[in-house]
Amino acid sequence: MVERVVDAAAERPDLSVVIVTYNAASLIGPCLDSLAADCADLHIEVFVVDNGSRDGTPDLLRRAYPWVRLNATGRNLGFSAGNNQALPLCAGRAVMLLNPDTIVHRGAVPRMIAHLRDHPEVGAVGPMLCLGDGSIQPECARRLPAPGNLLAWLLLLDKLVLHLPGRRQAGAVGDPPAPTWYDGFNLLAWPRQRACAVQSICGACILLRHEVLRQVGLLDETSPMYLDDIDFCRRILDAGWAIHYQPESVITHLWKQSSDPRRAGDHYALGCHAIWLYLHKHHGRAAARAFEAMAALAAVLRLPAAALLAVWPGPTQPRRRYRLSMARGLARWAWRLPKRPPLFGFASETLPDSFEAPAP
Structure with a gap:
């Protein structure tokens, strides 16, 4: 064989x-x-x-x-x-x-x-x-990122709509609902x-x-x-x-997120910058700048809410602390806060000090 x-x-x-x-x-x-x-x-x-x-x-x-x-x-x-x-x-x-x-x-x-x-x-x-x-895993079938569905992703609307009547999660059977901007680019509601x-x-x-x-x-x-x-x-x-x-x-x-909640924010910040690079490459500077503004707004909304929820005791507290780390990572990227050390040891993964596209 x-x-x-x-x-x-x-x-x-x-x-x-x-x-x-x-x-x-x-x-x-x-x-x-x-x-x-x-x-x-x-x-x-x-x-x-x-x-x-x-x-x-x-x-x-x-x-x-x-x-x-x-x-x-x-x-x-x-x-x-x-x-x-x-x-x-x-x-x-x-x-x-x-x-x-x-x-x-x-x-x-x-x-x-x-x-x-x-x-x-x-x-x-x-x-x-x-x-x-x-x-x-929802990422096995998804849409391309665009400003509308990225706003839903930043504000967690794609997760909230799963609780609306008629919305289904990734494992459901049946015809998929017509995608909307608030479904995000991962299309969590699609069967x-x-x-x-x-x-x-x-x-x-x-x-x-x-x-x-x-x-x-x-x-x-x-x-x-x-x-x-x-x-x-x-x-x-x-x-x-x-x-x-x-x-x-x-x-x-067998994918799994880091068990260290502090690293969840690092991953999220790197993901945000990867999105910025993608938008700049395929949609131009205006779309990338729009994503910066959306990310800054989302950080203002998410960080206080996540901080309050993270201190509330209960069985879901570890998950809420994880979300707080992601909100901090979003804020760190959107507000250009000091960077943490690299995750995996290659220099190019560190976040830039300014939003500048790489030379072609």
């Missing part, structure tokens, strides 16, 4: 898989095992780019998975730059970006490949992503049980045609984390391809 999966000397591979790791020794084994089992009847090549792991991930790969083409960079390049180390080497008819914290369910990859074969207008397809508790065209899928697993990669190019390295997958999807759409969500393909995403 392994020989069939990794044989790179025969015909052109059906699929090239790129996985970027960072301290993923406990995760990469189950990920690769599930991938190999699901692709037993396919000819695939697997690239793993290790971003300077300190937990023995490269040694584990060399010892237990010699068929993987390993590139140990020795430093943390970030998600986009890490993928870009391997993407130019991919020879498969299709290319898949896969997170190391995923478990591929049987039939997931063959179904996505078949979906591309049966729908020539589709450039990329994404699976249903289920979290460790079995719930559906995700039917295949459909979407504007964006999650970078935890994206399968695309090799010709699409040649046409749109590599991932944008401007933002080291967050929205690089959305930017990639935007460029695929701009090139004239459709993007489909395929719920019959299921992948478990």
Whole structure:
């Protein structure tokens, strides 16, 4: 079985898989095992780019998975730059970006490949992503960010509308309600049980045609984390391809937020700046400035409310403290407050002192 999966000397591979790791020794084994089992009847090549792991991930790969083409960079390049180390080497008819914290369910990859074969207008397809508790991760099918739906996201309106009559959460069955600006860009109220065209899928697993990669190019390295997958999807759409969500393909995403509530704010601030970069790139300076103003307003509204709720005792207090940390991260970004140390150790993740777009 392994020989069939990794044989790179025969015909052109059906699929090239790129996985970027960072301290993923406990995760990469189950990920690769599930991938190999699901692709037993396919000819695939697997690239793993290790971003300077300190937990023995490269040694584990060399010892237990010699068929993987390993590139140990020795430093943390970030998600986009890490993928870009391997993407130019991919020879498969299709290319898949896969997170190391995923478990591929049987039939997931063959179904996505078949979906591309049966729908020539589709450039990329994404699976249903289920979290460790079995719930559906909303990011697996979403809209592109725009000023209206970003305002809903900043003010948490996309979460509040879930409690309105007729609104449904991501795991519900049925036709999705017509999206509105207050549904946000993650479309939390949409059911995700039917295949459909979407504007964006999650970078935890994206399968695309090799010709699409040649046409749109590599991932944008401007933002080291967050929205690089959305930017990639935007460029695929701009090139004239459709993007489909395929719920019959299921992948478990063992994604979890940091257990340290202080770091939730750091993540939120980095996410806000990634959105700012995306808007500046695709919508221009005016849209980016509008997002700055919306973020500052949202911080004024959210921070006092979150601070009051965080001190109220009860079983949900840890969650409320988590939201307070996110509100602080929003305020720190919007009001240009002093920055905390980097999360992951690569210099480009630090927040800038001013809102200036990178040089083209």
